[in-house]
Amino acid sequence: MKSNFNLDQFIKSYVTKRQESLLLPDFQKYNSELQNRINGRKVLVIGGAGTIGSSYIKAILKFNIAKLVVVDINENGLTELVRDLRSSTDYNIPDDFVTYPVNFGDRVFDKIFRHHGPFEIVANFAAHKHVRSEKDIFSIEAMIENNVLRARKLLELLLEFPPEHFFCVSTDKAANPVNVMGASKKLMEELIMAYADKLPIKTARFANVAFSNGSLPLGFIDRLNKKQPWSCPLGIRRFFVSPQESGELCLMASIMGESGDIFYPKLDEERDMIPFDAIALDLLEELGLKPDFCTTENEARLKALMLDENTTSWPIYLFGSDTSGEKSFEEFFTDDEVKDESSFVNLGVVKNSTKRDLEEIDAIFNQLHALFESSQVTKARIVEILKNYLLNFEHIETGKGLDSKM
Secondary structure: OOOOOOHHHHHHHHHOOOOOOOOHHHHHHOHHHHHHHHOOOEEEEEOOOOHHHHHHHHHHOOOOOOEEEEEOOOHHHHHHHHHHHHOOOOOOOOOEEEEEOOOOOOHHHHHHHHHHOOOOEEEEOOOOOOHHHHOOHHHHHHHHHHHHHHHHHHHHHHHHOOOOEEEEOOOHHHOOOOOHHHHHHHHHHHHHHOOOOOOOEEEEOOOEEOOOOOOHHHHHHHHHHOOOOEEEEEOOEEEEEOHHHHHHHHHHHHHHOOOOEEEEEOOOHHHHEEEHHHHHHHHHHHOOOEEEEEOOHHHHHHHHOOOOOOOOEEEEEEEEOOOOOOOOOOOOOOOOOOEEOOOOOOEEEEOOOOOOOHHHHHHHHHHHHHHHHOOOOOHHHHHHHHHHHOOOOOOOOOOOOHHHOO
16 A cells, blocks of 8 residues: 555545646636735634635635634534644734634624624534435434524624625535435525625535545545445546635635625536546555455455455445435536626626525524424424425435445
């Protein structure tokens, strides 16, 4: 097995197939305006310990901000973020820099905000991002609470202290959603857009972030380190951006967007959609290993028991995807959305995002709250309420979840 493996270079060569950042031309085009809008500002990042949130922080620390407050429930993630930033010479870390391991829905967050604020730039990356989060009624309630209901509380707080820029991350899966996670993010989009005439609201739908925390590709590395077999679905193609590109995309959207804008990367389906199984096989080759194809999970687990330091092959189980909410393709916009693809070099912008009245938003919130408090709550009933409200939500239900697989 190769000892000099470089993950960043692997992503550039085999996943994004871009040696330069997708956002480089746009940062060059808008550099002066970005400097004017970012330098000297106080910044709050919620969910800043995750892959996208931390990448956003690294992108904004290329500028000269006055203050940075980072909030995340992952205490270990915040610790690594600080160590990573402090150990590098690439970032302009302000003297006023503090992190807090708290939930942005907690009462203490309100105290932190009022003490350190007001902030000119606020970015929220706190979200459930996995399709596997719809495994049962409890995980669905937690996901909707995090992705939607807490966002409402944050927006009300921001109305007291309006920032110059507010960004809340979305997902490509919000376009014609087929899973509850995507539906929850679509609902989040419509929630924040209801405030777009009161606050400078921006969001972004983007591709899978290559080797992000919790992703299948990063799981390959984890399995390798633990001498465990690999497992990967066949024929599931996805758009990918690098961690760096994910942070830069969100920064560009948050600072240069107009209120109500939904940003997305301009990617080509034929060129930029990559199957997960292709990433797995390329990664094995890059590591100097050959795939040892297995026909069952158990066969793969048994073969992994035989692995040692002299191994030249790795057990891998490839299977057809049959889990609920799995979309066979990705899309960043729907047919009825108006797109601006001229203002930015490699980014498009949805300009006619749905803007409902808050009364309409509250109506579905009340339905969801009532259902969660009742004894009749079921996944099917949650899906039914969401489908009544989100007319393009077509849930794919197979009765099987990702937690049943390796």
